[in-house]
Amino acid sequence: MQDLDIISVNIxxxxxxxxxxxxxxxILKKLLFKPVKKIxxxxxxxxxxEYKKAEKTQAEADAIKAEWEGKMATAEAEADKIISDAVERADSxxxxxxxxxxxKADQIIRKAKADIERERKDARETIKKEIVDVSQTLSEQIIGREINMDDHRDLIDKAIDKIGEEQ
Incomplete structure (x- = not known):
C-alpha cells in the first residue's frame, strides 16, 4: 500500500x-488589481x-466651415450682383x-439739308439775277431801246416760274 500513499488525495x-x-x-487583488483598475x-x-475635446473641436470646425461657406455664397452673390450692375451700366x-x-447724325443730316436748300435758293436767285441781266441786255439790243427794269424783272420772274413748274 505504499504506492497508494503517493497517489492518494489528502484533503x-x-x-x-x-x-x-x-x-x-x-493579496494580489489588493496590491495589483485595485491599482491597475484605478490606472x-x-x-x-x-x-x-479627449474624445469630448475632439468632438467639441470638430463641432467648432464644422461651425467655422458653415460660416465660411455662407461667406463664400454671399461673396459669390455680391460678385454676381457687381457683374450684373456693371453689365447694366455698360448697356445703359x-x-x-x-x-x-x-x-448728332440727325442734326448733321438736318443741317446738311438746310445748307443744301439754302444753297439751292441762293443758286436759284443768282441764276435768276443772271438771266434777268442777260435777257435785259439781249432785249435792249434787240429792241434797241431801254426797257424799265421792274417791268423786265416781272416778265422774267414769270417765265422762270413757268419753267420751274414744268420741271
Missing amino acids: WHIVISLANLVILFL VDKRQKEIES RNEVMLYESRE
Missing part, C-alpha cells in the same frame, strides 16, 4: 492549497475627455451713346 493539502490560493488572490479607469476617463451707356450718335 488537508487541498484545503491548505485552496486557502493559499484565496490568500494569494486577495485603467483613469486612462478611460482621459480617453473620454451704350444706349446713351447710341442715342447721342443718332441725334
